[in-house]
Every structure is written in C-alpha cells, then in structure tokens.
Amino acid sequence: MSTYAQKKGFGATVWDYLTTVDHKKIAVLYLIAGGFFFVVGGLEAMFIRIQLAVPNSDFVSAGLYNQILTMHGTTMIFLAAMPLLFGFMNAIMPLQIGARDVAFPFINALGFWLFFFGGVFLNLSWFLGGAPDAGWTSYASLSLASEGHGIDFYLLGLQISGAGTLMGGINFLVTIINMRAPGMTYMRMPLFTWTTFVASALILFAFPPLTVGIFLLMFDRLFGSNFFVTAAGGNTIIWEHLFWIFGHPEVYILVLPAFGIFSEIIPVFSRKRLFGYSSMVFATVLIGFLGFMVWAHHMFTVGLGPIANAxxxxxxxxxxxxxxxxxxxxxxTMWGGSIKFTTPMHYAVAFIPSFLMGGVTGVMLASAAADYQYHDTYFVVAHFHYVIVGGVVFAILAGTTFYWPKMFGTMLNETLGKITFWLFFIGFHLTFFIQHFLGLWGMPRRIFTFLEGQGLETGNFVSTVGAFFMAAATVVLVINIIITTVKNERVGNDPWGDGRTLEWAIPSPPPFYNFKQLPLVRGLDPLWIEKMEGKKGMTPAEPLGDIHMPNASFIPFVISFGLFVAAFGAMYRLDYGWGLPVLIIGLAITFGSMFLRSVKDDHGFHIHKEELIDEDDNKGVKA
Amino acid sequence: MKKLAKWRLFSLLALMALILSGCGKPYLSTLQPAGEVAQRQYDLMQLSTIIMVGVIAVVTIIFLIVVFRFKRKDEQIPKQVEGSHKLEIIWTVIPILLLLVLAVPTVIETFRLADVSAMDEVNEDGKTDALVINVRANLYWWEFEYPNEEIVTSQELVVPTDQRVYFNLKASDVKHSFWIPSVGGKMDTNTDNINKFWLKFDSKGAEKANELFYGKCAELCGPSHALMDFKVRAVPSDEFDQWVASMQGIEEPIQPETALAQEGQELFNQSCIGCHAITPNNASPEAARVAPNLTDFGDRAYVAGILENNEENIKKWLADPETLKPGNKMSKTYGELTPEQIDALTAYLMELKVQE
Incomplete structure (x- = not known):
C-alpha cells in the first residue's frame, strides 16, 4: 500500500471526495448518491403501492399521490438508474480499455456535481411547497396548469442534472475513442465498454431535445412565453415529441449498459467467451440507431394519423x-459452458426470462391498433417495469455484487446476496406480473385510487404484497454492505477467479493511476488469453516511466453550486424581490469559477518512476 | 435454480389460464370486447400473445437446458466458441418472419380504425348521415354534444347499439383521454386539435354489461384523474331515437311537481344555473358551458360519474364535493348549504327526468 492510501481524518476524506477528479472516486460518489436516490424513489414506490393496496384508500391524498408518482418516476430514471450506471461506467470502463483515467477528469467531476445538485434541488421541492405533480413526462397542458413551484423544481433540477449527464456522455465517448491501451482495437473492447460507448452516443443526441423542451417549458412558466400555450398559438404536442425524442432513447441509455454488465458476468461465470461477439456489437449499435426512430410509439393515441402510427x-x-x-x-454463451451460480450470475440468469417478458410485451405494445387499448394503462406500467427493473435494476444489483470487490477491495457476502436476489426476484414478479392484467381489465395508470366493484381489488393487493418483498430485499442488501464494510476482508486482483478482461489484472481497488505500465492487449478477453498461456498478468506495452496525473480541484463543485443557487433565484424571481439578485449571484459564481479555471494554468503532476518502484518494494515488505 | 424454473413455468401457465378465462368485468374489461373496435383489438392481442408465448416457449426450453445441463461440475475449461453464422442467421430471420405476421394485420387494423370518412359525407341539410358525437373533456367531467340532433348531455353518453358512432374529441382545459375499455381503445382529447375516431357498441355485449359501460379518462390530468369516470348507456336504436326525441322535446326546464322540489328549483335558479344548464339545447357557446348539463340528471345511473345515483349520494356530493372529487371546479363556488337546502336541491335534481 502506498502513502496515498494512508489513514486520513474524516474531514480530509470528505475534502478528498469533494475535490477528486479520479474516475474511481467519482464512481463511488455516483454510487452513493444514486443509491440514496434509489432508496428515496423506492420509498415513493412503497407509498404508491400502499395507497393502491385497497380500493378507496386515503393513505395519501389525491394531490400528494400525483407528486409521489411524478417523483418516483423522475427520481428512478434521472437520479437513480442513470447515476448508478454512470457509477459503473466510471469505475470499470477506463480499466477495461487500459486507461489511467477518463479523457477529461475535471469534466467528469463537474458532471457528477451538476447531477448531484440538480437532484438535490429537485428533491428539495418536498420541503418547499410541494413536488412536481404532472408525471415524469410532464405533458405541457398539465404542467402549465400546475400551481405552485413543483414543476419549476422539475424543470430547473433536470436542466442542471441533465447538463451533467451530457458532459458525462461526451467524456466517455472521447475516452473510448482516444484512450484505449495498445492493441485494444474497437473489436476487442469488452461488451460493457461497447454499450457504454453506444449509450454515450445516445446521450449526446437524446439530451439536447430534452434540454430544448425543458427550456421552452421553463420560459413558458417563468418568463411568460407561449410555446405550449394553446390559446396563444402554442402547441402542446410539440412538447410530447421533444420529450419522447429524448425519452425513448433514454430507455436504451439505461438498458444498453445493463446488457453490457450481463455480457461481462455471463462469460466470466460460464468460463466461456461471449458467443457471437461481433453480432452482439452489431446488435448494440443497431438498437442504439433504431432507438431514435421509434419515439412516436409513445404517442399512438395522440392522433398522429394512421400513416405515422403504422x-x-x-x-x-x-x-x-x-x-x-x-x-x-x-x-x-452459457451453452456448453461451466456455469457457477454466484450472486451476480443469479441476476444474469434471472434477467434473461424476466427481460424477455418485458421485450415481448414491448412488441405487443408496438402493434398500434392494439396499443389503443394498452396505452396509459397498467399494462404499460407492467411492461416498462419488466424492462427497467427486470433489465436495468437487475443489472445494477448484479453489477454491485460483481464489481464490489474491484471498487472497494472486499467481497459482499454471498449468502446474503442470494437472499437479496430471491426476495427481489419473487417480489418483482409478484408486483408486476399481475399489473399486465390489471391494465387489460381496464385500470388506467397514474390513478390515486380505484373504486370498488371494478374487479381490481385482488390484483392490486397482490401487487402491493410483492412490493414489500422488494423492499425487504433492499434492506438485506444494505445490511450486507454494512457487514462487508465493517469486516473489511481484503481480496486480490481477480476475486471471482475467472476474470477475463483488463480490470481483473490490477489490484482491487486499483491504485489511483490504475496501470503502472499500460498493458499490451492481444485479443478479446486479454487477461483470459494471458491466463491460458500460463502467465499471471498482462504483458506491459511500455517501459516503466513517469505517469502524468491531473490535480484535484474544488472548482467543479463551485460551478455546480452556482447553478444551484441561480435556480432558486430564477424560480422565486416573480415572488420575491431577492429572486433576481440571487439569480445573478448564482450565475456569477458559476461563470466566475469557470473563468478562474480558464486563466489558471493547471498542468497536473507527475508520479516519478522511482516512486512507482519504491511502491513495489514497500508492497514486498508488507506482504 | 429449480425453483426459478418452476416459477417461470407457473407464471406461463397462469398467463394462459387467465387469458383463456377472459377475466375482468364485462362493462370494463378489454378482454371482454363488446364492439367491433374492441373485438379487432382483442384479435390483435390474441395473435401477438400467441406469437410471443411461442417465443417465450422456445427461449424457456433453451434456458432450462442451459441452466440444468451446464452447471459447473469440475474445474475444466470449456471449449471457447466464437459463434455460429448458421445460428445467427436462424435467430435473425425467424423473428423477422414472426414480426411480419404481426406487422401486416397491425398496419391493416391501424388504417381501418382510423377510417372516419363517413364524418365528411354531408347531406343536403349540412348534416352527416352517420351519428356524430362531440366529446369535450373538462377537469373531471365529460360533455357529449350531438351536433346533428342539436342536444347536449354530460357524464352519461347515450348511444345506439350495432351501428358505427363517430366521435370528435377535444379538451377544454388540459389534456385528457377518452376510453371505453370494453368497447374500444382510447384516443386523446387534446387542447390543440380535434381528434376523430369511431366505435361500435355491440347489442350482445351491452346486454352482458347491463347496458351500462364504464368510461375512463386515461391521461393524467390532475388530482381527480382517477375519478374522471363516465358511463355509456348503449341502447337499441329505437330506444336511442326515443331518448333523442324526448331530449329535443325539452325546450323549457322541466317543472318539478313536489313542493320540496320546487323550493329546490328556486335555489337552483338563484345560483347553480350560472354554470349548469338544464335544457339540452346546444346553441350556447362552449365557453359558457362550464359545468355538466343536468337536463336528464334524474335518469343517470351515477352522480359525478362515480357514485350511484341515489338521494344519499346526491346529498353527499352537494354537501362536500371536494372530498369526493379533490380539485374539482365546483367546490367553493357556493357557500355552505343548510341541510334543508340540500334536501330541496336533491329533490329537484331527482325530478330532472326526460324519460319515464
């Protein structure tokens, strides 16, 4: 262990994380923040299911229910699923391509802090007069009619966090294009890197329409424009288009990295290379491309006409x-393999049929004429939860157990992991399977209650019971994390024993510079190739030399904080006199710190060859 | 893993059983189609479900073999297979063929359900031969205007069975969506434009549903989105014609008979009439029709679309609409009513009948 990892005081650790530009620490920040919002969104889901457990329930009021359902969707998509996946991308992707960091470490930190402040801003709405209540889709006629500042929190919060996501996406693209280790050609990249690449490209093209839509709606609400005001010649259908031109690719932004995680787990625990690697890559790119061609299937009932619908x-x-x-x-890939049923593999195996269910109902929904029946019912709710929970959340849980040792150097308990899996798996199907039928029986989505005598009682009750299983699973996972962290039993480079890709060739957690010498990649699954030839690790591609590293910086935090302040000013500008000055001060903080960043030369620092050699010696002594 | 396999099998069986039994209520369920549109959509659902269950079956078989046969037994390294062109082609081409089987009827039905050409065929009077109904969705209530017949009603749509009924759909405040699940899929009522579609109400289906279908708002529109229900009375065409005739016969408000109801009428005319019309005439502009038309209120099966129409529920509604339908536009437009006033108004409202 090096001097860099010596025990630090609590304050020093906090300062370290506030200023870090190291992709692995940023990954941890994404994981913590995303995990926190996942729990928040989960609580909101529990409130929804408790409210709908029995007909005519008054557990929450009608208006509050709409806030909860809006925040559940918005939080889970923007503040939980995406950041958690960003966490894995940050933690693993640079290691998989043999890079020492992402292309723009500073921007990486900025992206995180923008997401974080955007998310915090959005959630502060609970305490400042009420959360947004027009659904995560925030259709324009309803969101313009919504009173209070809920929708403004939604608009400003998502605008800030969306900017962070866009930066993250661009950063990953540049990293993958430019920073691959010698020999790491595109067609040797692990599938998780490929899916990160395609998902980042989707972010690049999908987020600008959302940004534009949100800006227009924000101008309508805060500055008196009429983009979506029908009476003044505006058009609300435009919002729906802008939202779904973003919203549909967003599904693939989430699910492609999930595919990537499973495409890593399955070969490792089957001890077999990925079947049809090139067709997997091709399919990923094709899904990403087609993902932009289909947004109007969310709008079949809007009245676009039979030609567009067909x-x-x-x-x-x-x-x-x-x-x-x-x-x-x-x-x-599993066929003919040697499958070891570890916790991550449980999720991967369960993912296949679960996601398939979501996929086939997706095809059913695509049938426009039949969709007139499914649209905006619980059938759709069931469908997208099968895709997003059965695909993305399974992947996040699988990724958490699979990559935990690489990120933190300890193994999560397998028994507790399997308990989490079974609780979650049973709860998931119990909650959502019946919802297909609730929808077909005539239950619209987003209803705060249902009346007796419509045949919806049993189905809803079953669904609520399932939700409690999933909640219990999450509690077990948290206990597991705490126990593992307290025990702190360190593991080696390749704790699962069958690692195939570069990240398993370096220590867990990796040193802050990742690779002392960049590895030479000789094919797909580079570590596996070396192992099969009886070597212990990768062959270096360069002699030991000085490593250039970026300096830590507090500026990303300040830039993001400025926008956070400005958002309050923009929102309260019309209500209070202090609004405008606060808006200006906030923007001044942001642009001031950006200016500072521009004029201050920061060349980073070098780790000298001698230190790297010393480290080896130290290790030898300690071991 | 055995448990997992059983679970999958169980859910598959459950799926089949449920589909075969055609669950749900005949007045609400899309699985008990009561009209041509719903029937066509149901057929598409069945076709797609059969294809998809087939796909699931194939995957499940491979899945089960993989999970049971290839569990790790020893530490040998399995053969590293790159892939197989033959297999890749098979599982690319077969899905494409399956999708074509679904895509062709989908496209045909999409066009068929969008065929509203009958709405454009105007006769010498400037009216259509087809029955056209203008649906206007408002925050938590529905207005149904029959432009050819020149009458307006609310909350309870009256339609003849076994003929195509054409709809013009729009919203007057925020976006809603018009849906009668057992009769046909939904269409949005936009604030921007008028949407058109048609439905057909089956007499047999109507019988099964006791002549009363449930209609729903399917687009989040505010706190009481869940309670924005309406009902559809689907009656044989002669009965429908009778209803139209008796509605058209109401030129002056219906005169109540009992003293209590007359007292109620007076109260009504002092305040409620500002928003609620009690004649079915459609001459007044839409902007003036700010609340449900109550001409035939006494004939309707439900109060506010959600409560059975009886004395007790009318009183409950008049006393406190906010609790029953949070966020509705009637709350707080009038002062506290005394129990006597509520009794009088209720008696009056119950006498607003156009049919015996």
Missing part, C-alpha cells in the same frame, strides 16, 4: 430483432 409501429417491432439476437447469444 410507420412507427413497424419500426418499433424491428427493434425486437437485434434484442432477440442478444438473448440467444447470452443463452449460447
């Missing part, structure tokens, strides 16, 4: 083909 129906069905390719490739 085109979008057929385009949507087409996505099933590359997705099907993936399912079969995963199955045939």
């Amino acid at each position: 085109i979008f129906a057929v385009a949507t069905m087409a996505i099933a083909v590359p997705t099907g390719i993936k399912i079969f490739n995963w199955l045939f």
Whole structure:
C-alpha cells in the first residue's frame, strides 16, 4: 500500500471526495448518491403501492399521490438508474480499455456535481411547497396548469442534472475513442465498454431535445412565453415529441449498459467467451440507431394519423430483432459452458426470462391498433417495469455484487446476496406480473385510487404484497454492505477467479493511476488469453516511466453550486424581490469559477518512476 | 435454480389460464370486447400473445437446458466458441418472419380504425348521415354534444347499439383521454386539435354489461384523474331515437311537481344555473358551458360519474364535493348549504327526468 492510501481524518476524506477528479472516486460518489436516490424513489414506490393496496384508500391524498408518482418516476430514471450506471461506467470502463483515467477528469467531476445538485434541488421541492405533480413526462397542458413551484423544481433540477449527464456522455465517448491501451482495437473492447460507448452516443443526441423542451417549458412558466400555450398559438404536442425524442432513447441509455454488465458476468461465470461477439456489437449499435426512430410509439393515441402510427409501429417491432439476437447469444454463451451460480450470475440468469417478458410485451405494445387499448394503462406500467427493473435494476444489483470487490477491495457476502436476489426476484414478479392484467381489465395508470366493484381489488393487493418483498430485499442488501464494510476482508486482483478482461489484472481497488505500465492487449478477453498461456498478468506495452496525473480541484463543485443557487433565484424571481439578485449571484459564481479555471494554468503532476518502484518494494515488505 | 424454473413455468401457465378465462368485468374489461373496435383489438392481442408465448416457449426450453445441463461440475475449461453464422442467421430471420405476421394485420387494423370518412359525407341539410358525437373533456367531467340532433348531455353518453358512432374529441382545459375499455381503445382529447375516431357498441355485449359501460379518462390530468369516470348507456336504436326525441322535446326546464322540489328549483335558479344548464339545447357557446348539463340528471345511473345515483349520494356530493372529487371546479363556488337546502336541491335534481 502506498502513502496515498494512508489513514486520513474524516474531514480530509470528505475534502478528498469533494475535490477528486479520479474516475474511481467519482464512481463511488455516483454510487452513493444514486443509491440514496434509489432508496428515496423506492420509498415513493412503497407509498404508491400502499395507497393502491385497497380500493378507496386515503393513505395519501389525491394531490400528494400525483407528486409521489411524478417523483418516483423522475427520481428512478434521472437520479437513480442513470447515476448508478454512470457509477459503473466510471469505475470499470477506463480499466477495461487500459486507461489511467477518463479523457477529461475535471469534466467528469463537474458532471457528477451538476447531477448531484440538480437532484438535490429537485428533491428539495418536498420541503418547499410541494413536488412536481404532472408525471415524469410532464405533458405541457398539465404542467402549465400546475400551481405552485413543483414543476419549476422539475424543470430547473433536470436542466442542471441533465447538463451533467451530457458532459458525462461526451467524456466517455472521447475516452473510448482516444484512450484505449495498445492493441485494444474497437473489436476487442469488452461488451460493457461497447454499450457504454453506444449509450454515450445516445446521450449526446437524446439530451439536447430534452434540454430544448425543458427550456421552452421553463420560459413558458417563468418568463411568460407561449410555446405550449394553446390559446396563444402554442402547441402542446410539440412538447410530447421533444420529450419522447429524448425519452425513448433514454430507455436504451439505461438498458444498453445493463446488457453490457450481463455480457461481462455471463462469460466470466460460464468460463466461456461471449458467443457471437461481433453480432452482439452489431446488435448494440443497431438498437442504439433504431432507438431514435421509434419515439412516436409513445404517442399512438395522440392522433398522429394512421400513416405515422403504422410507420412507427413497424419500426418499433424491428427493434425486437437485434434484442432477440442478444438473448440467444447470452443463452449460447452459457451453452456448453461451466456455469457457477454466484450472486451476480443469479441476476444474469434471472434477467434473461424476466427481460424477455418485458421485450415481448414491448412488441405487443408496438402493434398500434392494439396499443389503443394498452396505452396509459397498467399494462404499460407492467411492461416498462419488466424492462427497467427486470433489465436495468437487475443489472445494477448484479453489477454491485460483481464489481464490489474491484471498487472497494472486499467481497459482499454471498449468502446474503442470494437472499437479496430471491426476495427481489419473487417480489418483482409478484408486483408486476399481475399489473399486465390489471391494465387489460381496464385500470388506467397514474390513478390515486380505484373504486370498488371494478374487479381490481385482488390484483392490486397482490401487487402491493410483492412490493414489500422488494423492499425487504433492499434492506438485506444494505445490511450486507454494512457487514462487508465493517469486516473489511481484503481480496486480490481477480476475486471471482475467472476474470477475463483488463480490470481483473490490477489490484482491487486499483491504485489511483490504475496501470503502472499500460498493458499490451492481444485479443478479446486479454487477461483470459494471458491466463491460458500460463502467465499471471498482462504483458506491459511500455517501459516503466513517469505517469502524468491531473490535480484535484474544488472548482467543479463551485460551478455546480452556482447553478444551484441561480435556480432558486430564477424560480422565486416573480415572488420575491431577492429572486433576481440571487439569480445573478448564482450565475456569477458559476461563470466566475469557470473563468478562474480558464486563466489558471493547471498542468497536473507527475508520479516519478522511482516512486512507482519504491511502491513495489514497500508492497514486498508488507506482504 | 429449480425453483426459478418452476416459477417461470407457473407464471406461463397462469398467463394462459387467465387469458383463456377472459377475466375482468364485462362493462370494463378489454378482454371482454363488446364492439367491433374492441373485438379487432382483442384479435390483435390474441395473435401477438400467441406469437410471443411461442417465443417465450422456445427461449424457456433453451434456458432450462442451459441452466440444468451446464452447471459447473469440475474445474475444466470449456471449449471457447466464437459463434455460429448458421445460428445467427436462424435467430435473425425467424423473428423477422414472426414480426411480419404481426406487422401486416397491425398496419391493416391501424388504417381501418382510423377510417372516419363517413364524418365528411354531408347531406343536403349540412348534416352527416352517420351519428356524430362531440366529446369535450373538462377537469373531471365529460360533455357529449350531438351536433346533428342539436342536444347536449354530460357524464352519461347515450348511444345506439350495432351501428358505427363517430366521435370528435377535444379538451377544454388540459389534456385528457377518452376510453371505453370494453368497447374500444382510447384516443386523446387534446387542447390543440380535434381528434376523430369511431366505435361500435355491440347489442350482445351491452346486454352482458347491463347496458351500462364504464368510461375512463386515461391521461393524467390532475388530482381527480382517477375519478374522471363516465358511463355509456348503449341502447337499441329505437330506444336511442326515443331518448333523442324526448331530449329535443325539452325546450323549457322541466317543472318539478313536489313542493320540496320546487323550493329546490328556486335555489337552483338563484345560483347553480350560472354554470349548469338544464335544457339540452346546444346553441350556447362552449365557453359558457362550464359545468355538466343536468337536463336528464334524474335518469343517470351515477352522480359525478362515480357514485350511484341515489338521494344519499346526491346529498353527499352537494354537501362536500371536494372530498369526493379533490380539485374539482365546483367546490367553493357556493357557500355552505343548510341541510334543508340540500334536501330541496336533491329533490329537484331527482325530478330532472326526460324519460319515464
């Protein structure tokens, strides 16, 4: 262990994380913040299910229910699922391509802090007069009619955190294009890196429409414009288009990295290379491309006409083909393999049929004429939870157990992990399977209560019971994390024993510079290749030399904080005199710190060759 | 893993059983279609479900073999297979063919359900031969205007069975969505434009549903979105014609008979009439029709679309609409009513009947 990892005081640790530009520490920040919002969103889900357990319930009021459902969706998508996946991308992707950090470490930190302050801002709405209540889709006629500042919190919060996400996406793109280790060609990149790459490209093209839409709605609400005011010649359907041009690719932004995580786990625990690697890559790119061609399937009932509906129906069905390719490739990776059922592998195996269910209902929904029945019912709720929980959340839970040793140097308890899995798996199907039928029986989504005598009682009760299983699973996971952290039993480079890719060739957790010498990549699954040839680790691609590293910086935090302040000013400008000055002060903080960053030369520092050699010696002594 | 497999099998069986039994209520469920549109959509659902269950079956078989046969037994390293072009082609081409089987009827039905050409065929009077109904969605209530018949009603849509009924759909405040699950899929009522579609109400289905279908708002529209229900009375066409005739016969407000109801009428005319019309005439502009038309209130099966129409529920509604339908536009438009006033108004409202 080096001097860099010596025990530090609590304050020093906090300062370290506030100023860090190290992708691994930023990953931890994403994981903590994303995990926190995941719990918040989960609590909101529990309130929803408790309210709907029995007909005519008055557990929460009608208006409050709409706030809860809006915040559940918004939190889970923007503040939980994406940041958690960003956490894994940050932690693992640079290691997988043999890089010492991402291309722009400073921007990486800025992206995190923007997301964090945006998320905090959005959630402060609970304490400042009420949360947004127009659904995560925030359709314009309703969101313009919504009283109070709830929708403003939504707009400003998402605008800030969305900027962070966009930066993150661009950063990953540049990193993957420019920073691959010698020999790491595109067609040797692990699937998780590939999916990160495609998801980042989707972010690059999908977030600007959302940004534009949010700006227009924000101008309407805060500055008196009329983009979506029908009476003044505006058009609310435009909002729906802008939202879904973002919203549909967003689904793939979430689910592609999930595919990536499973594409790493399945080969490792099957001890077999990924079946049909090149067709997997091709399918990923194709899904990403088609993902932009299908947004109007969320709008089949809007009245776009049969031509548009038919085109979008057929385009949507087409996505099933590359997705099907993936399912079969995963199955045939396991076929003939030697499968070890660890906790991550449990999730990966369970993911296949669970996600398949969400996929096939997706094809059913694509059938436009039939969708008129499914649209905005619990059938849709069931469908997207099968995709997002059965796909993305399973992947996040799998990734957490799989990459925990790499990120923190300790193994999560396998028994507790399996208990979490079974509770979550049973709870998931119990909650959402019946919802398909609730929808078909005539239950619209987003209703705060249902009346007796409509045949919806049993189904809703079953669904609520399932939700409690998932809550219990989450509690066990938290206990597991605490126990593991307290025990602190350190593990080696390749704790699962069958690691195939570069991240398993370096210590857990890796030193802050990742690779002392950049590795030479000789094919797909580079570590596996070396192992099969009886070598212990990677062959270096360069002689031991000085390593150039970036300096830590507090500026990303300040830039983001400025926008956080400015958002309050913008929102309260019309209500209070202090609004405008606060808006100006906030922007001044942001632009001032950006200016400071621009004029201050920061060349980073070098780790000298001698220190790296010393470290080796120290290790030898300690071991 | 055995448990997992059983679970999958169980859910599959449950899916089949539920589909075969066609669950749900006949007046609400999409699985008990009571009209041509719902039937066509149900057929599409069945077709897609059969294809998808087939896909699930194939995947499940491979899945079960993989999970049971290839569990790790020794520390041998399995053969590293790159892939197989033959297999890749198979699982690319077969899904494409399956999708074509679904895509063709989907496109045909999408066009068929959008065919509203009958709405454009105007006869010499400037009216359509087809029955057209203008639906206007408002924060938590529905207005149904029959432009050819020149009458307006609210909350309870009256339609003839076994003929196509055409709808013009729009919203007057925020976006809603018009949905009668057992009769056909929904269409949004936008604030920007008028949407058109058609439905057909099956007489057999109507019988099963006791002539009363449930209608719902399917687009989040505010606190009482969940309670923005309406009802559809689907009656044989002669009965429908009778209803139209008796509605058209109401040129002056219906005169109540009992003394209590007359007292109620007076109260009504002092305040409620500012928003609620009690004649079915559609001459007044939409902007003036700010609350449900109550001409045939006494004939309706439900109060506010959600409570059974009886004395007790009318009183409950008049005394405190806010609790029953949070955020509705009627609350706080009038002062506290005394129990006597509520009794009188209730008696009056119950006498607003156009049919015997």
